[in-house]
Structure formats: structure tokens, C-alpha cells
Amino acid sequence: MEFKSLNTRFRAYQLGNEGSSFSYFDGSSFTLIEARVTETSAPSIIAELKACGKTRIDCLHITSWDTDHCRQSELEEIIESLKPTRIEYPGYTPHTDSGKECLKIVQAHINSKKIDSTYVSNLDNATNWTYHNILYNNSKTYENANDNSTIKLFRSGAFTVLSLGDLEKSEIADYLLGTGDIIKEEVDVMILAHHGADNGFTTEKFIQGVSPKVAICTSNYDNQYDHPKPEIRELLYENSVTLYTTKTGDVVIKTIGDDTIAYKAINLKANSTEVSSDKDFNTKRYDHWL
Template sequence: MGWGSSACRSPRQRFASSGPGRAALALVLVGVLAAVLLAASCLRPPEGPDGAAQESGGAGGEGSPAPGYEDLLATPAAEELPGRLVVYFLDVGQADASFVRTPGGKVIVIDTGDSPDDVVGFLRAKGVERVDVLVLSHPHADHIGGALRILEEFEVGVLYDSGFVHPTWVYEETLAKALELRDAGRLTYVAARAGQVLEVDPSVSVTVLHPEEPLGDEANDASVVLKMVFGSFSVLFTGDIEEAGERAALARSAELGVDLGATVLKVAHHGSRTSTGPEFLEAVHPEVAVIQAGRDNPYGHPSPVVLRRLSEAGVTVYVTASHGTVIVHSDGEDWEVVTGH
């Protein structure tokens, strides 16, 4: 299957049609051309020190701003019915945030974007009062920016993070709040380590495949990697692991006897060329890949190298910058992808 195509085992196509006359169409084209010319006169892509566009990014959530939770809610609603696993890969710009509702109604949040407002607003609009499990894959701001607000405004059952220490105010404030809640008996706080099984919903298996001690010097490669399994359907969440972390996850999953293969791969590090190596991709052999990246981001994410690699492997690719929030829902056998755009 190719780039951006629909993927499901119980197909349901959605089409939008319109029929403007020639005059109306001309007006639309003039407006679009004017907007393009204005944008071209005002914007210039950032360049690296050698004058080339930058592809590999750092920790921050730079690029176009996140669309805001109102836009997240404009995504077509998935069937959040008993007996279904629903995974939202939220369009939060150049950042990561995923929302999971299990068949038993439990809520899992994996990373929280870089803006407190987006994910918190989304959770409130969804009627969430309790986050059963909050997972922070690693301490970069584009993955934990909304965590403090979630800890302040929602009941959280268990917080898992990588345990990697990162000297930034957003990490330190989040850590301080987590320790305060833990000491008050209001939160269970766990350093995620390979081999742990998250107790959330008896119908869903969630296993930590990475990291393990020692963590090393790179926050990205210490990212928490989770495999979520519901029946024959599975999702692999990878944080920002790069090729060294991928090799470690491959080795550890083999030791644990866990098949790394997954129906859906959350592509690591926003589709950077430093991730999704050939060996890792071959082991996962996903049917669908989701890349969370911002529109016109300064890093060139997703990398054309990674997109080509996924395409050659026959993987259907969705990018939040193009498709908006991506929802995958399953009854444990059949599954469907629904996008906001």
C-alpha cells in the first residue's frame, strides 16, 4: 500500500464532493494564488550553518504551532464503544501525544505534546476525569509539555517515565509535581524498564520493551517503547528512539520472547532519518505507520529517506501534518484508520 492511502480490514470510504461553477472556481483559484504569493514573500525555510535545510531536529517543538484542541475535536469521531480499542495519534504540531481508550473504558495518555492547552483541552472535551496511565517516553519538551497540567488538573493513576534526568524547567516542574503527588499517596510513579507489563485493562496487553539500565547519555535513545496488543491487533509506540535504541529494543524483545511485529507503528522521532532503520522496520513489519510531525517544521521531518523506506516495505503512511489527527480503532481483529483531513 502506498503513501497516504486508506487502510482497513473493514473498509469504509469517506468522500467529500462539491460542484462550483466556472466563475466560482476562478475566484477560488485567484484567492489561493494570492495566499501562496503572500506566504512566499513572508516565509523562508530555516537553514543549517552550511546553508542546507535542516533535517534532524533536537528536543524542542519548533515549527508551525499545534492546531489547538478545537481542531483535534474536528476529527471524525471513532466508534468508542465497549469492546473496541481506540488510539488517537493527535495532531499537536512538531510534537508527540497519543490518547488511548481501552475496550474496558480505561484511559492511557502517551506523551503530551509541547503545549499544555492542546491535550488538556482535548481530554476535557472527551469527558475524561481520570487518566489511568500516563506515559512520558522521555523528558524533551515536545513530549512532556502538557504533563504538568495533566497532573494538576486530572486524577492520574500511574505515571511511567524513562527515568532519564533532563535539566530543563519543564522537566523539573513536572518531576516536582509527580513526586509531590506520589508522596501524598495520590500517584504511583514508576521508572519504566524493559519487561514490565502495565496493568490497565485485562483485555489489552501493554509491555515495556525499552529502556533498561544503564540509560546512557542520550534522552532519545532512552525513550520508553511500548507494545500494546488487543487480540490480533497491535501498536508499537517508540518515542524518539534512534538506531542505537532500536538495536537495544530488538535485542531485549528477543530476550523477553516478545515479537516486535505490530499492526501499527508510531514512527520514532517524527520520522527523522536517524530512526526507523532497515533492521528495525523489518522486525516490526507494520501495515500502517503514523508519523507525528508539524507542518513546515524546520527539521525536514519526515525524512524522505524514511518515507521511501516505509514505501518500499509496503507500509501505508499517515503524517499528522498532512492528515491531521489519525485514529485507529479495532475490535481485536478488524481495524480501521480514520483521519481528520
């Protein structure tokens, strides 16, 4: 098995309103996950780019056309100020006027890639324990747009992050578990599907199958849906998965040590660099290597 020492960072951003925003840096490439940037999150994104030695984002990865994942004015700001080299966007047709306008903007970008079943099926098959990111081919198109979210495992860095968008259907969770060993063995950090909703996707079977060490939920402190749901919190606790949310501040996960075999998860206080709590973990790649 190949083992690389890579400076890796992940951040979940507090937006100040409903929605999701994350970034993943693998030591060279910086990906912003979701087309969201607010007055609250903008300074944190700039700070994160600086911490990674970057001045612009390499990739903008959008999982859904819903406004809590992609908002027209914020998409335009990201393209103008953060200048993504590449945009990856959902393969399903938007059903809202906002989504349709966002699609036009994305398609006008010089380097945009539609992540649909045709594109994914033409990619090379993934190999266990390598450093190549994986897009999963959910070949069906569902009536519920949430279930058409783009699915990606970011594993080009020292630790891996599974992005699930707003998925709801249990059959998609079963499909992912049936794709082989990679998703069962290599996920360090999992972004909870649909902000931690208890909708049938995040089940004990799925949590035990993926066995992430850390779960991330983006949600306002007083969000109307009470995300993450108490049932999901209990499920994670019972399966020894550490939960972090953006209710009280950003969540930063970064490699530590010269060999980057471990990472630290930090919950910051709102609008601050002050640490609220932190915890250290070994990467699954290192556990496997041992």
C-alpha cells in the first residue's frame, strides 16, 4: 500500500443562515464544496485559503441545485472573487428558477463538468487505498431532487471525507454499501446526508457499514428542523462516531505530526479562532498500514 505524507485540511463553515459550505485541501488542490458564501463565512474561507497557501480555489464542487447548496448571487461572487479553475455540478435538471439560472452561470464557465451517470461510468475504476477521489454513479434519476445529489469521496489527502449532499433514500445508502470495500474501509470523515435529517438514509446499517470516525453537520443553532435530529445524534453516539456541528462555530480538521498519520478535529467558537473543543484521531489509512 502507498503511504504519503500530505498536509490535509477540511473545514465546515458557519453561514449565519440555512445551508452548507465546506472545503477540502489535499496538500496541493483546494476544493470548495457547495456554491455558498456569506458575510459570516467569507472571512473564514479567505483565512482557510491563506492557511493552505492558496489565493484561489482549484475546484468548486456543487452537490445540489437547492438554494441552501447553490445560491445565484453567491455563485457569482465565488466565480468572481475566488476564481475556480474547475466547476463540478449536479447532473440532474434543476426544477426551480434559481437552479436554472445557476446552471446557466456554471455552463458559461470555461471549465465546467456535468457529473452525471455517463461521465462517472466513463471514469477508471477505483483502487483500494490509493489517493484518487471517487465519484459514485447513482444511475437513477429520482423525482425527489434531493436523491439526485452528487456523491463524492475526497481521498486525495491524508484523511478522507465522504460528501453525500441531501440524499434521503435508503436504497441509495444500500447501493453505496454494495459498491465494494473502499467506502466501507476508507472513510474518516462523513458529512451527514441532508444536514443530519432522520429521513431513512442515515441508518444504523449505513453507519456501521461506513464506520466513519467523525460526522459533520452544518446547521444553524436555532434551525427550524432541529438538525441534526436527536435520533441521528443517538445513532452516532451508540456507534462511537464523534459528531461536530457548525451551530456554535466552524469545524476545522487538519493533519498533525510530521508524518501526517493523525488528524485533529477542532470546533471553533463563532466568529473566532478560539477553540471550543478538539480531539485527535489516526487516519484509517494509517490504521490499515499498521
